[in-house]
Amino acid sequence: MNTKTKGRLTGVGTGPGDPELLTLKAVRALNEADVVAFFCKKGSSGNGRMIVDAHIRPGTIEMPLVYPLTVETHKDGADYRGPIADFFDCSAKDIAMHLDEGRNVAVLSEGDPLFYGSYMHLHVRLAPHYPAEVVAGVTAMSGCWSMVGLPLVQGDDILSVLPGTLSEEKLAERLRNTDGAVIMKVGRNLPKIRRALEATGKLASAVYVERGTMANAVTQKLEDRDESPAPYFSVILVPGWTARP
Numbered sequence: 089m090n091t092k093t094k095g096r097l098t099g100v101g102t103g104p105g106d107p108e109l110l111t112l113k114a115v116r117a118l119n120e121a122d123v124v125a126f127f128c129k130k131g132s133s134g135n136g137r138m139i140v141d142a143h144i145r146p147g148t149i150e151m152p153l154v155y156p157l158t159v160e161t162h163k164d165g166a167d168y169r170g171p172i173a174d175f176f177d178c179s180a181k182d183i184a185m186h187l188d189e190g191r192n193v194a195v196l197s198e199g200d201p202l203f204y205g206s207y208m209h210l211h212v213r214l215a216p217h218y219p220a221e222v223v224a225g226v227t228a229m230s231g232c233w234s235m236v237g238l239p240l241v242q243g244d245d246i247l248s249v250l251p252g253t254l255s256e257e258k259l260a261e262r263l264r265n266t267d268g269a270v271i272m273k274v275g276r277n278l279p280k281i282r283r284a285l286e287a288t289g290k291l292a293s294a295v296y297v298e299r300g301t302m303a304n305a306v307t308q309k310l311e312d313r314d315e316s317p318a319p320y321f322s323v324i325l326v327p328g329w330t331a332r333p
Contacts, residue, residue: 096218098192102114103225107140121192125150151183176213235300245328249270252281253277268327
């Protein structure tokens with residue numbers, strides 16, 4: 089009979105980029121981890137790993153989870169869905185091997201683990217079988233509007249969080265039916281997003297934020313930004329508090 093105690097899985101929100109926005113609870117989770125896993129592209133350690141660099145204990149096992157695909161592959165195609173599902177299945181199995189050996193595994197997630205985070209794909213596969221905890225992180229959008237000092241919604245205002253991957257028609261429809269908005273997943277969708285904002289009369293107030301809270305952050309009115317593809321770490325903020333003094 090195997091009486092070995094299983095390890096604990098922890099999804100650790102690393103925040104939007106500024107290492108000082110890492111929470112005390114996240115630091116504790118890193119100190120208690122035997123294994124630190126992090127998502128990254130081939131040839132890179134990823135932003136999440138960079139944020140927590142000062143808090144990785146010597147001797148900690150590091151476990152890169154290297155994405156098999158990039159944004160060049162369409163997310164709705166079978167050539168994306170199949171390989172990415174296999175990737176999460178294999179990553180979960182690799183982490184489970186450590187958990188079965190009694191090792192605590194911290195999985196880094198930029199922003200918050202359960203808000204558009206890759207960690208959630210591991211959580212739904214592993215949490216039913218192992219002790220699991222999620223450490224909330226500062227989201228990219230709150231980091232960005234705080235950095236800019238832009239009040240977004242107040243009182244009865246409605247805030248919508250929209251992925252820029254929506255069709256132009258759906259983006260415009262959602263923008264018409266909200267007060268404030270945060271548009272994520274900008275990338276190559278920037279021209280389409282700009283057209284949707286212009287069609288709904290919200291382009292003039294929109295603010296573009298690139299690499300928010302990071303040392304190389306850029307912010308400007310969206311009207312003044314060219315239409316070249318935006319980096320992965322970029323969001324568009326549309327303030328809804330129109331009655332502000």
